Amino acid sequence: DQQVKQNSPSLSVQEGRISILNCDYTNSMFDYFLWYKKYPAEGPTFLISISSIKDKNEDGRFTVFLNKSAKHLSLHIVPSQPGDSAVYFCAASVGGSNYKLTFGKGTLLTVNP
């Protein structure tokens, strides 16, 4: 049972435009959400996170939106740059003393010059 779903395996956008990556989750116990970016032959790197008590978190060109009622979050990248081309993973966790992330399968973002 996929508790975190990224339904778009790939997304292609033009440089300078907005990239919107989507993620849905089913477990209502999730209370912390993260986005990771992964380049080929490298490990994932943390990008941005959001707690369930918020509905928006912004960091430079990256903004994450959380809609708890819809169990949906999205990552907006504005403006998109060719260097943003990577696989983006959405992840979620349940509060507690243990750190266990549930990841989506990832979305490959390609930003065309």
Place this chain on the structure above:
Amino acid sequence: KAGVTQTPRYLIKTRGQQVTLSCSPISGHRSVSWYQQTPGQGLQFLFEYFSETQRNKGNFPGRFSGRQFSNSRSEMNVSTLELGDSALYLCASSKTSGRIGELFFGEGSRLTVL
């Protein structure tokens, strides 16, 4: 500051063999987690260690095991390898085992089972 180091980076084994992967976390990080990445399943949590204790475990068979040493270095072992164990195994470290904090991933160990 050195990142998370995983060894070996690549290895090839045959069915039935066993394999041990090693992970050195970032200095000062006491929590080490292991994840398996496959094209079909994405990133899946294997287990997490904190202060030499396994704190959490994913839904993997008992053939997958791990341990953590007093210097926070961790190893994971897969016994009786199956073709489906071919994957990228990622190790991640964090300062604490708490819910707030980000994981810092290594580059992974790519295992191919023939």
